[in-house]
Amino acid sequence: MTLLINEARLWQSLMSLADIGGTPKGGVCRLALTDLDRQGRDLVIGWAREAGMSVTIDQIGNVFMRRPGRRADLPPIMTGSHIDTQPTGGKFDGNYGVLAGLEVVRTLNDHGIETEAPIEVAFWTNEEGSRFVPVMMGSGVFAKAFSLETAYAAQDTEGKTVRDELARIGYIGDEVPGEHPVGAYFEAHIEQGPVLEDHGITIGVVEAVLGIRWYDCTVTGMEAHAGPTPMGLRRDALQVATRIMQEVVAVAMRHQPHGRGTVGMVQVHPNSRNVIPGQVKFSMDLRNVSNELLGQMDAEIRAYAAQVAQDSGLTVQVQEVSHYPAVPFEAGCVSAVRQAAQALGYSHMPCVSGAGHDAVYVARLAPAGMIFVPCKDGISHNEIESAEPAHLAAGCNVLLHAMLDRAGVARD
DSSP states (O other), X not given: OOOOOOHHHHHHHHHHXXXXXXXXXXXXXXXXXXXXXXXXXXXHHHHHHHTXXXXXXXXXXXXXXXXXXXXXXXXXXEEEEOOOOXXXXXXXXXXHHHHHHHHHHHHHHHTTOOBSSOEEEEEOTTSSOSSSSSSSHHHHHHTTSSOHHXXXXXXXXXXXXXXXXXXXXXXXXXXXXXOSOOSEEEEEEEOSSXXXXXXXXXXXXXXXXXXEEEXXXXXXXXXXXXXXXXXXXXXXXXXXXXXXXXXXXXXXXXTTTTOEEEOOOEEEESOOTTEEOSEEEEEEEEEESSHHHHHHHHHHHHHHHHHHHHHHOOEEEEEEEEEEXXXXXXXXXXXXXXXXXXXTTOOEEEEEESSOOHHHHHTTTSOEEEEEEXXXXXXXSSTTOOOOHHHHHHHHHHHHHHHHHHHOBOOX
16 A cells, blocks of 8 residues: 555645634735744644654754654654745745645654654744845754854844844754754745646656846946937937846846746836936846856856947946855755655656755755645745645655655664
């Protein structure tokens, strides 16, 4: 008999957690380190203890819930995500990964299965970054991407610090972040995009997280009256800027299938109906699956901007403001996910994540992989975020078998 999780129990757990911070439109607002976050944490930890798990909390509030294995000397096979949400978040982003992990443990308990290595379910502090920055804070501190002191000092819009809010809700633990072994890490998540749904596929086998380079581009010309100034004598910053904006998309199109290019912010000065724009500042967001491809895209957009500046005589400045390297997941973890999906008879396809996840940082310390399931219309970070119970169960079943592949089933 094929070992399967309890679909109804997983769904009920998701709905119960969603009640904490539930919104009138059917979403969830449960910001990091608020009283609602404390209630959510308490609920999940209570469920873990009911399932016989021990609980460890580190100094940034990351929570690790352990089901022992036969060999306590082996590092745990871990899964997890986050339970904080966006201000207008949904029921599944992050929450699914945590509760899928809990359902794996409950299923192992139901069937009396002992693993060789321990199984752990983690939830990480302030993944969303909607109240405090940086994003993926808990896993970032865990991976030493930035210091505990930097995270503690972060403030919300009211000047409240992470450290004070962690203390207020009772979630500053004793363990030093990062001093917690991880044998391998799997994260189940809704896709947050439309690809799986568009292809009619149930399981996304995530091979990597796209690298990101963010830029501010400033084009400087000269303001002038829109009426008296002939077209040939204008120094129109907006017309030059739009050429570069279109090249952002063109660069991405040349580097398919995983190239992405977006201009999301534009500031036009003086932004007046009858004044030729004298300066335009806009964002550029380039993404791809490898650092090599991202480097090629970087070189191309810089060369194009320089050529446009020379042709137009206007000043064009391109400043990189952030750079997140691409993260390829470990081949063994990717294979475990793929083989589990195949063995269970689920349609599956290789895919990449265009968004950041805690797995990005954990992958610096241990082999890691991700499992995607479809979400309706690819919508996430929205109160109408939705996913089918059968898809969520499928992803959880894949998680179960991938984790068993790594943890091993104890044999007498």
